[in-house]
Amino acid sequence: MKVRTRFAPSPTGHVHIGNMRVAIYNWLFARNQGGSFLLRVEDTDRERSTPEAIETLLNAMEWLGLDVDEEPLYQSHRMDLHLAEADALIERGLAYRAEKGGPGSGECILFRMPNHAISFQDLIKGRPTKAAENMEDFVIVRSNGTPVFHLANVLDDIEQGITHVIRGDDHIENTYRHIALYEALGAPVPTFAHLPMIVNAQGKPYSKRDGDAFVGDFQANGFLGDALFNYLALLGWSPGDDREIMTRAEMVEAFELERCQSSAAQVDLKKLIWMNYEYIMRVSELDFRAASEAALKQADIIFSQSQLDAVLPLIRERVKTYSEIAPLSRFLFVDDYEYDEKALKKKLIKEGVPETLAMLRQLLLEIDPFEAAPLECLLHDYVEQSGKGFGEVMPPLRVCISGEQGGPDLCLVLEVLGRKEVIRRLDRAVAKFFRN
Template sequence: MNVNVRFAPSPTGTLHVGGIRTALFNYFFSESNKGTFILRNEDTDQARKVEGSLEVTEQSLKWLGVSWDTLVTQSERLEHYKKYAMHLVSDGKAKEEEGAIRFFVPKTDKTSWTDAIGNKEIIFENKDIEDFIILKKDGFPTYHLANVVDDHLMEITHVIRGEDWIPSTPKHILLYQAFEWNVPIFAHVPNVLGIDGKKLSKRRGAKSVLDFKGEGYLAEALLNYLMLLGWSPKDDREILSKEEIIKDFSLEKINSAPAIFDSKKLDWLNGEYIRSLGDKELGNRLLEFDSNISNIPNFEKYLPLAKTRMKTLADFRLLVEDKNVQLLDKQRDLNINLEKNYLNLKQWTAPFILPATFSARDESGATTQDIYTVLTGKPSGLPFSEKLEIEGREKTLERLRKQK
C-alpha cells in the first residue's frame, strides 16, 4: 500500500508545539513507509487568516529538519471545490441556499469508523448531525468540503490529525460516501497537555517551535522530545536520532491517552544533546545562537567546563559572564584576602588557585557561596579554580580591586 499523508495547518497564527507534533507524526509515518508527505495550507477562512503564518510554519519545520514533497494552498484551488459542490447538487445530495450550498445528511443511519489510534470503533448517530454548509456565499468552501476533496484528489491514505477533529469526521465520511469515494484511514492523536493537566493552547501561552529555538534549545533535541509525547519506541529509549525514529515509528505505538508536556524533561534531554556535542561543534552552535559570544575572551576554553552544566545554549553566557554585586562585610574581607593570596601564587593554574582560595575563605570566616559571590557576583556557577585559570590572574585581580 502506497502511503500518502498531509499536514494541513490553517494560517491563523503561530502553531504551538502540539500542532507541530502532529506534523512530525505525519512526517515520520511517511518516512517509515517510504510515502509522500504533503504540506497543505488550509486558508479558506480568509477572515481569520494571519499574514506570515505559513512562512513561520515552514521555517519551524525546516529548522527541525522536516521536509515535504509538495506544498498546496487551498485558496488557489477554488474551482475544484465549486465543481464538486455542484456535483452534489445535481445528484440531489445538496442544495443551493441563499448563495451557499448545504449538504443533506441522511438521518436514518449511523456513521462509524475504526480509528487507528487505539484501534477503537467510533460511532455517531446521523440524526444528531445537522445538514451543513459546504460552499459559502463568497465562493470559498468550508473546511469539510475542502478537506475531503483535497484528501481524495491527493490520494491521502491516512488522515493523521488531532482528536479535536473527531466530531467533524462523520461529516467527512458522509461526504466521501456521497461522492462514492474510498474513505481514508483516520488516526486521531491525543492532545498535548500542560503539567497542570490542561490542554496546551496559544491562548494559554503555549510556545512555538521558534520560541524554543530563541531560548537556546537544539532542533534535534526538541524534535526528539516532541516525538516522545504520546509515542515511544519498543525498547523505551529516550534519546533517538531521526533515523532511529523512522525505523521504529508506527501508528500502533501512539498512546491513546493525552501526553504531558514537561519542560523539565525537555531541559534534561536538551542538556544531554549539548553534552554529546564536541567542543568545536558546540562552539559553532553557540555562535549561530548568539554571535556576540565571540566577544567573550577565550570563550572556546570555557566550553568543556560549561557544557557539563548547560541545559540550553542560553545558559553559556549566564555561566561564564560575571555580575557586579554589593558585597557584605565578610565578603569584603574575603575579597582582600583573595587578592593577597592570588598575588603571591607562583603558578596561575587550578591546582594552585584552589587551595589559595579556600585559605582566604577560612581566614575570612566566609563560605564557599561567598567565594562565588565575590569572584562572579553569583551564588554558584562553573568550578571557580578552572574558570579563574582561563580568565587569567590580571583580570581576576582587576575584578577584586573594583569591588573594594
C-alpha cells in the same frame, strides 16, 4: 499501496506545539512506512493567512526537520474546483441549495447526510460510531459562494492521494461527515488515526493565549529542534521499551500508530529541559561554539575568539538550554556584573572573610604560573594551613570575581580571567563591601 500522509495547517502566524506534534506523527508514520509526507496549506482564511504566517510555518517545520516530499498544495488555489464539485453533487441529488440565513444574501449548499449510521476503524481510538439520527446535513458552500472546510479538506485529501489521515481527536465529529463525503464523491475512504490532544501544565487545553506554546518561542528560548522533536514524539507515544533519548532513525524505525496513547498528555517543561540538556551534551563542539557566539552576540556581549576558546570548556556541560549561555558566562567577558544579594549575604559579608581575602590576594600575586592546576594546589594548601574549610575560602572569592555563589569550576575561572583581572576584581569588591 504506498502510504501518503499530510500536515494540513491553517497558517496563522503562530505555530502551536500541539499542531507540530501532529505534524511529527504524520512525518514519523510516513517515514516508517517508506511513504510520502506532504504539506497542504489551508489558507482559505485570507485575513490570517499572510505570506509572513506561511513563512513562519515553513521555518518551524525546517527547524524540526520535517522535510516534505512534494510541493505544498495551497488550498486557496483550488476554490473553483471545490465549487464545481459541489455543483456536481447537487446534480446527483447528494447536495441541495437552501436559505439558512448566513453571510451574504444568496443560498448556501448543504450536503445531504445518508440515513445510516457511520462508523470507522481508527488506528488509535478503536471504532467510533455515530447513529444516523445524530447527524445532520451540513453546509459545504457558504451563501457568499466560498467552500467550507469540510468540502475543501476532503477534496484536497483526495487530490493529494492521502491514504492515512492523522489528526487531532477534536476532528472525530468531522470524520463522520468526511466519510459520507468520500462515499458521495466515489473516492476511497482513507484510514484514520485520531491523536489525543496535549494540555498545558495546568492540565487545560492550550489556548491561543498560552504564550510559551509556540514553536518559535522554544527556538528563541534555546531549545534544540531535535530535542523538541524527541520530546513531542514521546508525548503520547512510546517505543514499548525504556528508550527515551532516541535518534530520528530509531524513532522512525520504532514508530507505530497503534502504540499511541488514546488519552490526552500533559506537557512537562522540566522534562523537556532535561531532554534538551541531554541533546546539548551530544552536540558537536563546532555547533556548540556557533550557538554560543549567537547567544553572546544577542546579549550584546563583546568577545574575542581567544576568549571564546577559553570560556567554552567551562560552560560546555552546564547549560540546559542555549539561553543559559550568556547569563552563565557573562562575567567571564565583562566586569559590569551585579552582585547577587543572596550570594553577598550568605557567602561574602561574614566574619573573617576580609582577612581570608587579604591572604588570598597575596598568594594570588605570588603564584606562578597562574593556571588552574597550581591554583588548585594553592587553595588546597591554604585551606590546610589556615584550618578553614574550602567552603569558607572559595565561595567568598567566587562572589568577588563573579557576583554569584554558583558557576563554573573556580580554578578554571581564575585561570581564564588571569591574575591581573582577578586582583582587580578582588580589590574592587573588597573596597565596595569592606570599606572600613
